[in-house]
Amino acid sequence: MPIYTPPLRDMQFVLHEVLGVSDEFKALPAHAEVDAQTIDAVLAAGGRFAAEVTFPLNTGGDAQGCQHNPSTHAVTTPTGFKQAYAQYVEGGxxxxxxxxxxxxxxLPLVLNQCFYEMLNAANQAWTMYPGLSHGAYACLHAHGTPEQKKIYLPKLTSGAWTGTMCLTEAHCGTDLGLLRTKAEPQADGSYKITGSKIFISAGEHDMAGNIVHLVLARLPDAPAGSKGISLFVCPKFIVHADGSLGERNAIDCAGLEHKMGIHGNATAQIMLDGASGSLVGQPHKGLAAMFVMMNAARLGVGNQSLGLTEVAYQNALAYAKERLQMRSLAGPRARDLPADPIIVHPDVRRMLLTAKAYAEGGRALSSYCALLLDKEQQHPDEKVRQASSEMLALLTPIVKAFITDNGYEATTLCQQVFGGHGYIKESGMEQHVRDARINMIYEGTNTIQALDLLGRKVLGNNGATLKKFGQLLGQLAQEAGTNRSMAEFITPLVELGEQLTPLTTEIGLRGLQNPDEVGAAAVDYLRITGHLVFGYFFARMAQVALRQMAAGNADPFYPAKLQTARFYFARLFPETATLLHRVRAGSQTLMDTDLALA
Known part of the structure; x- marks a missing residue:
């Protein structure tokens, strides 16, 4: 049977000992009273909900999937999903x-982020229903009219209604400038929306009383391309002025996608045939408004893979300790047993430690980004808000792409630990692999994230924000000083930071002559930067662990953290050497290949 234990101790370590969130909250009036005890209590309760309510539904939900009724267009979610959602709403x-x-x-967003990591580990497909609602809430909170906020935000806040974002159309994926859905103005100030959307996660279901669709469409006078996109809110059921629900809107689910994974989530094909909607924000400015939801979703998708990495690691570790096979190369370890547990084998440990390191590095980065979001929204100093926003913009594509790439590798390695038993459904490992694969694709493929990072977030401002991250590295190196115990972490980190600056300049200069140079370098560049960021957080975590050990703290958590950090820097961080070489190889061996690809 699959297992899941919420990683509360590591969350507490990251939040309290590495990031010092309680002290950070004191500068945020809205969160000044949120202390460590409150955080720990909420996370403990949230962990129980994830482990006891949603996790038991995961394998069954995957096997059963969602059912679509073509005659009524209704969708039924797997057994227990609706009841679990009711508990989620009732629990606040x-x-x-x-x-x-x-x-x-x-409460702070960083607390919600940790709660959602546990939900994603327990049951990603279920978690996508309430998870998308947070993005719809954030978008309307930032750009909705007073009337829209009054109508929709209380219901999205309570969970009585859920939300979606309807972007993709069959003929265009990420290139939203090609979308064809139309919005016709009406005399009463509303709009009639007509078109079709695909890949709409949680687009139709039976778990909530209404679904608030945020739909991208074109007005009759819209200019071509992405500058002609407007955003509309279209509820599944029409909402009267008093908040009561009226007739069904002209929005139907034409079918569900037959997917590789996340079977418990309804990925819907949505048809709008003159559906009634209202404009969100300004005409032709819909993409900017929708980016509030899209950026939240990108952080959320990284969090999905973080959760899958953690649960896959926990199960693989438990299996490796119990599975008997062969003897240790160094001689028998379990002499009273006919074979040794496979955890004695070096390569099994490599696979386990890779997943563990990617989970712990991802948790630190994800929590840090959520803290930046709290500061961006709540800090009284405009300069701090702006600096937090700028750093978050740099790190968001790394969260989405680096953590999800790592998550797929980690779940596959954990499946490998199980051997043949990982390939069959009973262990639950093959589901984690299937579920993790989508996270590299949706909310902007990881190549799109890489182009965003290198093209917009780095070269777009001549590396100014990247230099600010470099200042964090410099500050950490200065704190470490001549501390020999920190040298194994600081030295490779500083060396990579020093290499990244000229590399960035080199790509920028080559890109001025040939834009394909940026496209050829982007994916490897993101991975280099991802390791730089993970390395920074592992160095910080090692620093805390060393201090605790030097102070006489006998908690085995700290030497374990140090061992994981050493593994990361010795075995995973050196990938950057290969990546640097590949970036410098340029675009020619990719683009001068017409004969090879004929």
């Missing part, structure tokens, strides 16, 4: 980090 979990003005609890 939907409102955890939402604005108290709309019924929210007003």
């Amino acid at each position: 979990w939907a409102a955890l980090s939402c604005d108290p003005a709309y019924g929210g609890q007003g």
Whole structure:
């Protein structure tokens, strides 16, 4: 049977000992009273909900999937999903980090992020239903009219209604400038939306009383391309002025996608045939408004793979300790047994430690980004808000792409630990691999994230934000000083930082002559930067562990953390040497290949 134990101790370590979130919150008036005890209590309760309510539904939900009724267009979610969602709403979990003005609890976003890591580990398909609602809430909170906020935000906050984002159309994926869905203005100020959307996660289901669709469409006078896109809110059921629900809107689910994974989530084909909607934000400015939801989703997708990495690691570790096979190359370890547990073998440990390192590095980065989001939204100093926003923009594509790439590798390695048993359904490992694969694709493929990082976030401002991250590295190196115990972490980190600056300049200069140079370098460049960021956090975590050990703290958690950091720098971080070589290889061996690809 699959297992899952919420990683509360590591979350506490990251939040309290590495990031010092309680002290950070003291500078945020909205969160000044949130202390460590409150954080730990909420996470403990959230972990119980994930482990006891949603995790038991994961394998069954995958096997059963969602059912679509073509005659009624209704979708039924797997057994237990609806009841679990009712418990989620009743427990107030939907409102955890939402604005108290709309019924929210007003707790920090970093706390919600940790809660959602546990939900994703327990059951990613289920978690996508409430998870998308947070993005719809954030978009309307930032860009909705007063009337839209009054109508929709309390319901999204409570969880009574869920939300979606309807972007993709069959003829265009990421290139939203090609979308054809039309919006016709009506005399009463509303709009009639007509078109079709595909790949709409949680697009139709039976778990909530209404679904709030955020739909991208074109007005009659819209200019071509992405500058002609507007955003509309289109509810599944029409909402009257008093908040009551009326007739079904002209929005139907034409079918469900037959997917490789996340079977418990309804990935819908949505048809809008004159559906009634209202404009969100300004005409032709819909993409900018939708990016509030899209950026939140990109952080959320990274969090999905973080959760899958953690649960896959936990199960692989438990299996490796129990599975008997062969003897240790160094001689028998379990002499009272007919064979040794496979955890004695070096390569099994390599696979386990890779997953563990990617989980712990991802947790630190994900938590840091959520803290930046809290500061961007709540800090009273405009300069701090702006600096937090800028750093978050740099790190968001890394969260989405680096963590999801690592997550797929980690779940595959953990499946490998199980051998043949990892390939069959009973162990649950093959589901984690299938579920992890989508996270590299949706919300902008990882190549799109790489182009965003290198093209917009780095070269777009001449590396200014990247230099600010470099200042964090410099500060950490200065703190370490001549501490020999920190040298194994600081030295390779500083060396890579020093290599990245001229590399970036080199790509930028080559790109001025040939834009394909940027495209050829982008994916490897993101991975180099991802290792730089993970290395920074592992060095910080090692620093804390060393201090605790030097102070006489006998908790085995700290030497374990140090061992993981050493493994990361010795075995995973050196990937950057190959990546640097590949970036410098340029675009010619990719683009001068017409004969090879004929």
